[in-house]
Amino acid sequence: MVALGIRADLRLAGALVLLAFVICHLVNHMLVLVSLDAAMAGHEVLMEPWESAIGSGLLLTAGLTHYANALWAVYERRTLRMGGAEMWQLALGLTIPFLMVVHLSGTKLGEEVLGLDPSYPSVLLSQWVVSPWKGAIQGILVLVVWGHACSGLHLRYSGRDGYERAKPWLLALAVAVPTLSLAGWISGGTSVIRSAADPAWTAKVLAEAHMGPTTPYDTLRLILMGVGLHLLLIITPFTGRLLRRLGGGKRPQLTHSSGRVIRMMPGSTVLEALQDHAIAHASACGGKGRCTTCRVRVRAGHEFLPVPESLEATALGRIEAPPEVRLACQLRPDHDLAILPLLPSDAVAADGRLHGGLDGRERHVVVVFIDLRGSTTLGEAKMPYDMLFILHRFFQQMTRALAATGGHYSNFTGDGLMALYGLKGNDPAKAVAAAMEGAREMVTGLDKLNAELAMELDLPLRMGIGIHYGQAIVGTMGPPGAQIVSAIGDTVNTAARLEGLTKDHDCLLVLSAAAAQAGGLSFPDAPRHQVAVKGRVEAVEFYAFPEIPGR
Incomplete structure (x- = not known):
């Protein structure tokens, strides 16, 4: 190879x-x-x-x-x-x-x-x-x-x-x-x-x-x-x-996620086997191992596969694919295996740039919600263009803070946003520490913005931050051509609820006890609160802070 x-x-x-x-x-x-x-x-x-x-x-x-x-x-x-x-x-x-x-x-x-x-x-x-x-x-x-x-x-x-x-x-x-x-x-x-x-x-x-x-x-x-x-x-x-x-040879069995079971020609790539049996599969570069649109998740038989050669390894490394993800155009199995295509059959080359390891996996992640306080009142006092300008500058500062601390901007939530930490690696302590550092950078950015817009604002801008750690489904989501890397699940819902509690406690940050524990953080002098979250049997414990705790 x-x-x-x-x-x-x-x-x-x-x-x-x-x-x-x-x-x-x-x-x-x-x-x-x-x-x-x-x-x-x-x-x-x-x-x-x-x-x-x-x-x-x-x-x-x-x-x-x-x-x-x-x-x-x-x-x-x-x-x-x-x-x-x-x-x-x-x-x-x-x-x-x-x-x-x-x-x-x-x-x-x-x-x-x-x-x-x-x-x-x-x-x-x-x-x-x-x-x-x-x-x-x-x-x-x-x-x-x-x-x-x-x-x-x-x-x-x-x-x-x-x-x-x-x-x-x-x-x-x-x-x-x-x-x-x-x-x-x-x-x-x-x-x-x-x-x-x-x-x-x-x-x-x-x-x-x-x-x-x-x-x-x-x-x-x-x-x-x-x-x-x-x-x-x-x-x-x-x-x-x-x-x-005519020479014959061992013909591995390939099980497709559609339920089709086919026999592969000896030495055939997975892509060739699918094409030979008229099973539609993406391949924008024509099977040259360049575009990664033919990527598949090996659901069974992964242990028998040869390690990726340089061409495939380089392409998989570029999209940071996990070990169970392979390129159908380069994979030549000699044992039975089952696969799941990770992109639609009509995917174009641009879709190949999507992150290879985030196509719908259950994993632990830190979820951060940020919300701009008083935006409704501010919107009533400002012209729409002025309000749009302020929101643009606010999001600019928030995303800069995320970029500086390894956070991932997930999606826009009106006058706030959702971010994820810990997408790379499996160290919860580092993920929580990065999220806390990100929160500090956001506060610094908001302070800069308030100083720049002091003449335009009757009152300084305020925000609330909710941070939670837990298991979620993380992957590329949304309609074709507008997909984003995001997360869904109870952890996300809980993080959003915690951010809302910053209004009830009139504080800057609400940090879940689960996130504090995962990050190895201890706050013996801070009161520990509880709140019931819809859909959860057990109450969620959290800390409320008027400012971001020190390093």
Whole structure:
């Protein structure tokens, strides 16, 4: 599996080298819009470096590496069912050699095998006058190569912040480059057609390119040989797949959360097995281990699974996934297992950035509720815009305090908010200590805000804070596209009730005895209160403080 990551890197490196060559080639075509002389001059700058020994060697190595990796990927797949974007990219990629050999027969391949000396005018003459069918294929080749490159880059980088921000500009560029290139190529073709009306000009161009009467037949022979070789190479991985399928082997049983039970092909990934049995499953990056949208929770059989290799481990680490969460596109089990998909089947790459360990788990957590006191009265005395400004500044100070102390802003509650501590790690003492420090930072922030708005406020802003510790269901919640990491359960309800008690006790902080105990905090001089909470049999014990207790 380490080799899989190496192959992926080599395939990408080869693709980027080929893309650089293609861009140089297409830009050179654009220069024909100026003139053929401009294109020939641009050829010296854009294309001749690729024709040097180093450039040709790099290009050949990149092409063979990318091509071989693509064929191996076809062989390695246990099913040819895949997502639409991935199928589109594969189909375009396998089509390129058929079209490319037509172009190469009159350029680099013809130069090496037939002794041709092609130039811009001679290539255009061949494509537009001598063999117009080659011109049609050339136009298709530009679109196919560019489409394959763009789809590959989209599959790899979709969902990343920089890519998503730049997407409108990249889309415009993706349309403009082939359009201008083809426009230049057509302009050059029409110019050559006009020039070809002069037999002397045509004879001169053909002679300089070492093209004779048999050249079209010779190039056609090269094309047929290239097409035949590519067909043979394509057939090879498909034949290998057939032989592998006939060979049998242990077929692990996969139990899906929908109740479907299927048998997996030996060596198949979980994603391939699901696709092979037409079970919809997310895979925004096409099974490359990049987007993490195919993540699953292994509900049974986890103890038999191999540890994640570097590619999967890096992706899982990025979303901080727990051990039972794996990527379906990288997981190749050899024992029975049961899985639960963690994202909907239509998840997009951006959904892959959701935290991998918070998709609905029962765990202990510190819940903090903060509420701005007197906001109703304040709202009656202020214009709506002024009230919105004050609330904005209040939440700004509160979220800064959370960020500074490791708290997680969970959700907005009108004139207050809910926060969570202890999402990372399992140390309740640290979580409670961080929550208390967060409360201190919030008070400091409110004091700063009161000082800044002293001329705008009749009375200083006040707030109430409730802190409780206990077990809750923590996970990503909410409608698609607007999910947040939050918590539900008795602990959350109790924390909200404790925050409300700050009004009854006219205090700043209400801290539950459970949170104090979990944090190793002792307040021998503070009175201990009790309150009944709806839905709970036992009363909740708490402390009420007029200010945040010292460290």
